[in-house]
Amino acid sequence: MTSPHLATTPLEGSLGGEPQGQRPARLDVVHLAKSYGTGDGAKKVIEDLTFSVSAREIVCIVGPSGIGKTTLLKCLAGLQPTSGGRAAIDGREISGPPPEMALVFQDYSRSLMPWLTVRKNVVLPLRHLRLPKAELKARCDEALEAVGLAHAENQFPWQLSGGMQQRVAIARALAYRPEILIMDEPFASVDAQTRFDLEDLCLKIREGFGMTILVVTHDIDEAVYLADRVVVLGSKPARVLRIVDVELPSPRDQIGTRALPEFAAQRTDVLSLIKRPA
């Protein structure tokens, strides 16, 4: 990535070697509970979740299908009220969409406007910020550069591959310059090679932009590859089974890191938590 922003925003030290407890928490989830509906018809989806995400940390959430991962992200994004406990950014309770947060969903085909070019799709959510034209252009240029799509700015989403469309969705989030990026199964709909590329893009975004990133994924290998910590959800209604510290060297790379015996050990650790009888 050669964007000026990426080049001029070095991180202080390596996250890989920095103990999690020494970094300030940005996102706090404390005894969060969530039910849909009220009264006799209420459905309790989340029982009690407590975890935090530190500044510039990547945390992955894994757990069985239907456990409430998307529900959790909706609560954190201020799109759903919680039914108990609290979620906070820098100690401020989340009660609506937090301005310092951006979201990327799995279904890029529904999140991009097919009648708008790539550039216009990236600029669209920035409209309400009423930025000067030059600033809009600079943000868009930087984001497209960061995801390797500067050459495709005048194309339409339907002219792009699935992986490229997901890059546009990520560029749109980056152009917003969020401090916290939340992604819900962001790479689930692309082929394996593109998925590896997008995972590495995620790591580069953290390094270059210093973002705090929370990712929901079904893919245990992906969680271990990306994360500083993996929050394993289980049981119904959902609770935290365990928070696994991923102790793998940084920087990570798709071939070397995945070949490490520690990688296999950590993925087995997470998988056995998910597969164990309730």
Ligand SMILES: Nc1ncnc2c1ncn2[C@@H]1O[C@H](COP(=O)(O)OP(=O)(O)OP(=O)(O)O)[C@@H](O)[C@H]1O
């Ligand atoms: N708006 C809603 N109203 C009522 N129930 C809902 C609503 N949204 C989700 N649910 C229910 O909450 C439960 C958890 O759904 P959620 O999508 O959060 O799980 P998930 O872990 O993200 O699933 P998956 O891994 O399959 O994407 C499911 O039983 C679902 O049917």
